[in-house]
Every structure is written in C-alpha cells, then in structure tokens.
Amino acid sequence: MGVLTGRTALVTGASRGIGRGIAERLARDGARVAVHYGRNETAAKETVAAIEKEGGSAFALGVELGAPGDAEALWEEFDRHADGGLDILVNNAGIGSTRPIEQLEEREFDAVFAVNVKAPFFILKHGMPRLRDGGRVVNVSSGLARTAVMPDNMAYAMTKAALDVLSRDLSKVLGPRGITVNSVAPGIIDTDNTAPLLSSPGGRRQAEAISALGGVGEPAEVADVVAFLVSDAGRWVTGSWVDVTGGSLT
Ligand code: NAP
Secondary structure, eight states: OOTTTTOEEEETTOSSHHHHHHHHHHHHTTOEEEEEESSOHHHHHHHHHHHHHTTOEEEEEEOOOSSTTHHHHHHHHHHHHOSSOEEEEEEOOOOOOOOOTTTOOHHHHHHHHIIIIIHHHHHHHHHTTTEEEEEEEEEEOOGGGGOOSSGGGHHHHHHHHHHHHHHHHHHHHHGGGTOEEEEEEEOSBOSGGGHHHHHSTTHHHHHHHHSTTSSOBOHHHHHHHHHHHHSGGGTTOOSOEEEESSSTTO
C-alpha cells in the first residue's frame, strides 16, 4: 500500500520529461494516474507501460493544449477513462520561448501564454468541481519566474509568474474545501526541452554553474517534491512557491 493508494491523479504533459517523472512517482506511491500528452501518443503509452510494469495503474489521455476549448476537451477525455472524481491535479505541460523582446512576435507570445497560462487556468476552472475535498493542485512553474538569469526567456518567465499568482490566489478559493494549491519551481532539468542547451558546446557546464549544488536536475528531483506536496505530509502547505532549482536563485 502506497501513501496515495485509492487516489486518482492527472498529470498534464506526462508523456516526457518532468511530467513523466511525476506520473511515475505518483503511481509508485499508489495513485491511479492519467498520463496526459499533446502529440506524442507513443511516448505517453511508454509512460503508461513503464508504470504498469512496476505494478502501478495508469491510462493515457491525449488533448493538445493552447486552442479554445482545450480544457473542456481534456475533461471530456478524462471522464471517459476515469471512474469518478479526481484527487490530484498537476499542471505540468508547458512550452518555452527563447526570443528576446526585440525579436518576439505576437504569435509566439500568444502561443506561450495559451499553453502555459490559459490552459492551466481553464483546466482548473472546469476541474475544480471534479476535485474531491482534501485534494491537491500543483502547478509547475520555473525559477525563471523570479530571476532574470536568462533574459531571452522573458515571455516564458512572465507566463510562470502568472501561474504563480494563480497558485497563490486559488489556494484561498479552494482552502475551505481542504484542497491545497502550490507552485513548484524547477531550475534547469535534463529533459527534451533543455537538450539544445545541455548538448551545446559548454552548455552543460554553464547550466551546472548556475546551481549552488553545481549540477543539472533530473525529473525525479522535481517529482520527489511534488510527491511530498500531494501526500498527507503536505497538508499544511498551500499558496506557496517551492524552489526546486538546486539553489540557482541564491
Ligand atoms: P518537455 O520535456 O518538453 O515535455 C513537455 C510535456 O508537455 C510533454 O509531455 C508534451 O506532450 C507536453 N506538452 C507540451 N506542449 C503541449 C501542448 N500544446 N498540448 C499538450 N501537451 C503539451 O518539457 P519539460 O522540460 O519536462 O517541462 C515540463 C514543465 O516544467 C513545463 O511547464 C516547463 O515550463 C517546466 N520547467 C522545465 C524546466 C526544465 O529545465 N526542463 C525548468 C523549469 C520549468 P507531447 O509529448 O505530446 O509533446
């Protein structure tokens, strides 16, 4: 019996990277996990297979985020697979933007806000009635929301700052139902997203130098923190911003 046995979790963007790490960890703790993906069905099925191989329970759920109606479509898909409500929602799916303000066009600005801010907002709006009392919400933010160490990521950082306000303010809305809402802010984590940086000449060394611990994080490092927040041990933590940057802001 794991600490999450009997609970149902939905992790967006769980086909790869940090989301996959979170999905696998929550399943190991006993939750039945909805593994959401955008386009990469094969990777989502691999995540589900990896969970089942370890004795866990999961199902894949594909809906591309970033277009009007995306959140409602996601919940329709969820309802088709899940039997009943939800205990844990992790808004993890996100995209980057690496153009400086001088070069950033409206189209890219709108796209990064649509996926990173609008989608979690409406996933929550339509998900709140499905979340059982005592539930958990974790929004995956970024250390960049609080530092300009990479100014070319300004629009991306702005999306994460907006997500953090959502975590803080929604904690007051959902608190009376015993539902906690927190942001978890990773630093540089080794995923497909950061592969171009980490494989560039000197890129990994540069990335490692940012963290006080002198390294680049793995998805498991973020997943362990999420696992704490969604467990009973995290019951008195809400509206907070949890720094999982390996000390990149110090
Ligand atoms: P990743 O490896 O690129 O994986 C992204 C995941 O999100 C995939 O499962 C992908 O689905 C899904 N996704 C992306 N766009 C989507 C869309 N439009 N609709 C539906 N699903 C979509 O990313 P990651 O590095 O693990 O990052 C995960 C989260 O952590 C993001 O919110 C990111 O901003 C945040 N973060 C990452 C880092 C880092 O260093 N990696 C640092 C701080 C914060 P498909 O597989 O179907 O494409």
